[in-house]
Amino acid sequence: MSALPAVLLAVPLLGAAALALPVFRGRSTSAYGIAVSGAALVLALVVAAVFDYRDAGRIQLGLDVPWSPGLGLRFHLGVDGISLPLVVLTALLVFLCFVHLARHRPEGGRPRALAFTLLVLEVGMIGTFLALDLLLFFVFFEVVLVPMYFVIAIWGGPARRAAAVKFILYTLLGSALLLIGLLVVWAQTGTLDIADLAARHGSGIPRTAQVLAFLAIGVGLAVKTPMWPLHTWLPDAHTEAPTVGSVLLAGVLLKMGTYGFARIAIPVLPEGAATLAPWLGAFAVVGIVYGSLACLAQRDLKRMIAYSSVGHMGFVLLGFATLTPVGMNAALFGNVAHGLITGLLFFLAGAVKERYGTADMVRMGGGMLRRLPYIGSLLTFACVASLGLPGLAGFWGEMLALLGAFRPAAALSRPLFLVFMAVGGLGTVLTAAYFLVMLSRVTHGRPTETVPAGPPLTSAEEIREVLGPGEPVEPVATGTAVAEVEEPARPTWDVTGHELAAWLPLVALTLAFGLWPKALLAVTTPAVQAVLGQGVTP
Amino acid sequence: MIFVVALVVLLPFLAAAAGLLASRLRTGREAPGDRAAYRRAAWFAIAAATASLALTVWLVLVLTRGAVPAGEGRPFWTDLLPGRLEGTLSVVETGSVPVAVSLRADGLSVLAGMLVVVVALAVQVYSVGYMRDEPRYPSYSAFVSLFTSAMLLVVYAGDLIVLYVGWEIMGLCSYLLIGHWWEDRANSRAAVKAFLVTRLGDVGFLFGVFTLGIAAGSFRIDDILRADIPTGTAVAGTLLLLAGVAGKSAQVPLQTWLPDAMAGPTPISALIHAATMVAAGIFIVARLYPVFLGAQPTLDVLGVVAAVGMLGAALAALAQDDLKRVLAYSTISQLAYMAAALAAGSDRAAMFHLVSHGAFKALLFLCAGLVIHHAGSNLMSHMGGLRTAMPVTFWTTTIGLAALMGLPPASGFFSKDAVIAAVEHSRGAAQPFLYASALLTVGVTGAYATRAWLRTFFGPARIEPLPEPPPGTAHVFDGREAPRSMLWPVGVLAVPALLLGFAGVREVDWGSAAVSLVVALLGAGIVYALWRGAPDQDPARMLGPFQAPCERAFYVDALYAALIVRPVLRLARGVVRTDAKVVDGAVRGSGRATLGLSTLVRLAQTGNAQLYVTGLLAGLLLIAVAAVVLT
Incomplete structure (x- = not known):
């Protein structure tokens, strides 16, 4: 019994509640936001410090009190090797978002409301990773949607309304399916306790019910992940969301979907997982290739990074689909790596958009390494990390997922997964291709003038219209669209101290996990082995 | 002893980090005449390369003292340097075959390592003059140091996954250095081409590593050489490795990147694209030669x-x-x-x-x-x-x-x-x-x-x-x-x-x-x-x-552009269109369908009480009839 998880939730919650006090009216909330999220980060680090790593497979720091005895609901929190990295990642990203906000006033104004929203968001995100009761998990899962809706709808870009509505309706639809699946599990077993259910390894649930429940839960989580073809809410939401919204959306919200697979779908319903894993793997590898190809033809930087998430999450899902310890490890590693790297990428994209006034690659012109050498170098670093270069965090998730697919669990068809592996391998080449083509377009070349806002190319739909047939995507074509100038007229300033403070932790962790993957694998491996049990290990 | 090998690999890496981070400290930014940053970067690079060379010489001296194994037909490096050093720094559990962070120095690797450090040192000294008025010299020399470190990691790696890490970082350095003069779009394109072509081969290489590693139950080179791998698996694994060898060593059919890579500064061509990196493919075959012979x-x-x-x-x-x-x-x-x-x-x-x-x-x-x-x-x-x-x-x-x-x-x-x-x-x-x-x-x-x-x-x-x-x-x-x-x-x-x-x-x-x-x-x-x-x-x-x-090198480039590059780009545009029209179209269509349905339902909500009562009575009648008929 430990109160630490509850305190970890209470700090941002009370912090958000205090913002409603009249004391804060008309005053800057940036220092306050940094303080509260910093306190949450410290608490998350304390959790990581007191965590017993020799026994990472066991649920630790548990808190289990009755919540609604009539329904058998319990307020059950705890951490193990699966959730601990994500809890710390969430606290870190929220803190960095507040650091970022300290110097970047939100475009829609109302900084106090934004701080409130982000803190509520943090409660929901950390709660999702801590919850050990099916319904509690669902509640936190849903709590996240509302603040994120407001972040997009109030502080977003020009087409924010449509994107926000699409985001919330789409994910609510997924949540409805998720709830049905959870209720099927409850109806079959009579318990909502995740730890208890996981320890049973699916005994007591008939095969058909398992398949149905896995289908419902899986589709519900796949919307959030997002898995191809349920991904179309993501590019719109990312393109319109403000920088902090994009960072948290990519860095944490997507992880809630994949975390659900590791925490609920696979451990609780092993037979359902074994039946549907080939489908999961197939959708995953289609997503990898499809996402990469979509990136190759994008013109908008933020939209491209959004589609790259579809590809990266494909690797995570492929890891899960193998149902092997190494595949699960790959998925969990990929989760953390994607959170760090894509968070950094969205921070950078936001900074670029702020300076150029546009995220349209053709409009921006080339030569960023000359105009903004530090931001250009950091962008290069983040892209290289994201394309899975060994020595940086992105590599291990991809490599281990492919290794898992090389020899999937005994119940699965090996030739099928070898095909998945080969397609995934081609996906890594395509991933490298779109990142390098983007870098070549944006950071290389002579500095050119940014095309000022001409005919509006603002909404996602219009950008798609422009990218009609016959539109060349070669970087050469930019030469005709933009005039070369000696000194770009638009004055731009390179990286600021605040931006570095928000970004360098991500850079450092990307390097650290890339060079020393053991730091993360040692935490997840025992947990993964405990989750998979004896039933499905090869 | 193994720490000396680790130091040989790490020193250039530290020089690269120092060159990137520390050479411009308190000297101002990007000024072409920034002599202080230039000098500092040169010192970092040359000192590390010299130290690595000295330590390699020391390794040679240590290895000559080993006992020559008996028997005929051994390669000359075993005669010259019969000793070997080996050590595992850590073992990373992956849930499957573990990755051993291990290094080994034997005759073959010290021979290749010697070549790398000698050429790297020569190139670093040469670059001081060649890149004299180059504003980006600090990053250039740091990338050369990073390359040296990666190549030495390939040479001294005792585990194939560790080797692969160095193998790919070499590719990155090659990309960064070919594109050193990135103002010119042609250089930028050559850099991208080099990275992508070699990466295509490297995917095969990684799968080859998987094949051999899983068959042997370990990624350690020694274990793989000692393992009794079935012939079919060995053929499949080595053929996949060959894809990576063809990519890195610019062999048919992946040779097209190397001539374009000459867009980089000439010292880079000497170090990476002639003496060392391109030879890594040959080196890896020699390293795993017993498997290839089978x-x-x-x-x-x-x-x-x-x-x-x-x-x-x-x-x-x-x-x-x-x-x-x-x-x-x-x-x-x-x-x-x-x-x-x-x-x-x-x-x-x-x-x-x-x-x-x-x-x-x-x-x-x-x-x-x-x-x-x-x-x-x-x-x-x-x-x-x-x-x-x-x-x-x-x-x-x-x-x-x-x-x-x-x-x-x-x-x-x-x-x-x-x-x-x-x-x-x-x-x-x-x-x-x-x-x-x-x-x-x-x-x-x-x-x-x-x-x-x-x-x-x-x-x-x-x-x-x-x-x-x-x-x-x-x-x-x-x-x-x-x-x-x-x-x-x-x-x-x-x-x-x-x-x-x-x-x-x-x-x-x-x-x-x-x-x-x-x-x-x-x-x-x-x-x-x-x-x-x-x-x-x-x-x-x-x-x-x-x-x-x-x-035109027999028009291979034009062939690849027509067969691979342009179709992929066309496919990418097709995917974007499909995504907007079909995948997202279905989503938006479902929204419109719901709205349309609601318009239909709304027709019933007229506010006319007579209509409501008529409907109510009609319903009652239906129920009554159904009750009579069905019972």
Whole structure:
């Protein structure tokens, strides 16, 4: 019994509640936001410090009190090797978002409301990773949607309304399916306790019910992940969301979907997982290739990074689909790596958009390494990390997922997964291709003038219209669209101290996990082995 | 002891980190005349390379003290350096086969490691002069250090996944350095091409590592060599590895990136694209040679690849006008010789040629850099008559070209003879084809080396001072030979290029050596005769109608663009359209359908009480009828 998880939730919650006090009216909330999220980060680090790593497979720091005895609901929190990295990642990203906000006033104004929203968001995100009761998990899962809706709808870009509505309706639809699946599990077993259910390894649930429940839960989580073809809410939401919204959306919200697979779908319903894993793997590898190809033809930087998430999450899902310890490890590693790297990428994209006034690659012109050498170098670093270069965090998730697919669990068809592996391998080449083509377009070349806002190319739909047939995507074509100038007229300033403070932790962790993957694998491996049990290990 | 090996690898890495982070501290930003940052970066890079060299020498001394294992047929590096050092720093559990972070130093790796550190040090010293007025010198030298570290990791890795990490970081450094002058879009494209083509091969390489590692139950090289791998698995695994070898070592069909990679600064071409990184593919085959010997089909494939590559690249070299592209194609051709030796069953000959080629090709590239630095152009049609203006360069280049042609007593004579003798005596399915191709290539090599020598240093001078340096050239013509910091590395490298071969003097097969010498001189003689007739014309005209295909390297690039690049881009645009119209269209369509349905339902909500009551009564009636009929 430990109160630490509850305190970890209470700090941002009370912090958000205090913002409603009249004391804060008309005053800057940036220092306050940094303080509260910093306190949450410290608490998350304390959790990581007191965590017993020799026994990472066991649920630790548990808190289990009755919540609604009539329904058998319990307020059950705890951490193990699966959730601990994500809890710390969430606290870190929220803190960095507040650091970022300290110097970047939100475009829609109302900084106090934004701080409130982000803190509520943090409660929901950390709660999702801590919850050990099916319904509690669902509640936190849903709590996240509302603040994120407001972040997009109030502080977003020009087409924010449509994107926000699409985001919330789409994910609510997924949540409805998720709830049905959870209720099927409850109806079959009579318990909502995740730890208890996981320890049973699916005994007591008939095969058909398992398949149905896995289908419902899986589709519900796949919307959030997002898995191809349920991904179309993501590019719109990312393109319109403000920088902090994009960072948290990519860095944490997507992880809630994949975390659900590791925490609920696979451990609780092993037979359902074994039946549907080939489908999961197939959708995953289609997503990898499809996402990469979509990136190759994008013109908008933020939209491209959004589609790259579809590809990266494909690797995570492929890891899960193998149902092997190494595949699960790959998925969990990929989760953390994607959170760090894509968070950094969205921070950078936001900074670029702020300076150029546009995220349209053709409009921006080339030569960023000359105009903004530090931001250009950091962008290069983040892209290289994201394309899975060994020595940086992105590599291990991809490599281990492919290794898992090389020899999937005994119940699965090996030739099928070898095909998945080969397609995934081609996906890594395509991933490298779109990142390098983007870098070549944006950071290389002579500095050119940014095309000022001409005919509006603002909404996602219009950008798609422009990218009609016959539109060349070669970087050469930019030469005709933009005039070369000696000194770009638009004055731009390179990286600021605040931006570095928000970004360098991500850079450092990307390097650290890339060079020393053991730091993360040692935490997840025992947990993964405990989750998979004896039933499905090869 | 293993920490010394770790230090050899880590020192250049630390130098790279220091060069990137610390060289501009408190010196201001990006100012072209930022001498302090420049000096500091040079010191970081050269100090680390020197320390690594010293430690490698120490490793050599340690390894010579080992006991020579008994038995015949062991490679020469086991004779010279019989000892070995090995250590595992950590074991990373993955949930499947664990990854052992381990290093090993034995004769083979110290031999290759020595080549890497010597060439790296020479290139770092040379670059100080070559990149003198380059504003981005600090990042350049840091990337060279990072490359050195990655290559040393490949050489000393004791585990295939660790090796793969170094293998890919080398690719990244190659990308960053080819694109060093990124203002020019062509350089940027060449860098992207190099990365993508090698990455395509590396995917196969990684799958090959999986195949062998899972079959052996360990990724450690020792365990894989010791494991009893079934032949089918070994063939599949080694063929997949071969994809990575073809990518990195620029062998058919993934050779197209190397000539374009010459867009990078010339010292980079010397270090990465001639002496070390491209040789990594050959090195890895030698490292895992027992597995390859157990997979004869793989060696046959390698033989065919080598036979096609060596002759094709040599013919392409004969028709190039850009001096660096001549050397690039000659690198592909010489790497194919090493591959041929491996296919013929002699890892000794392959490694011998690898080391001697590393020395003489690095020398040739540094000399080419001096010539380009002097002439302000890469094209041989802009050079000529440089013999008198650049005496040192002339003599060192002559040594390098003699080694390339295989003329005694230069090192290339001995190492190439070892390769050809091995091919001649081998028994593989591809042997006759391979042997014929190897002999023909000797003749073509003689021809293109002579052509480059004559067109650069003899004949009428064609140098015109350029008004402005175009991007991609470091300096304009100033009429003098290069600074001393550039001449010293060249002079030092000329010594092994000339003398290294005598290490293998006892094993020369004089019969085959005489044959290849005659063929080489024949090729050289034809070019000389043509050149004597008309010194201002290109001797490549002897190719006649084949000159254009040779110059375009048989249109492989155009073929790949038509078959792969353009279809992928078309597919990408198709995916974006599909995503907007079909996948997202379905989502938006469901929204519209819901709205449409709600309009229909709304029709019932008229507010007319009579309608509601009529509906109510109709419903009651229906229920009553149903109750009567159904019961």
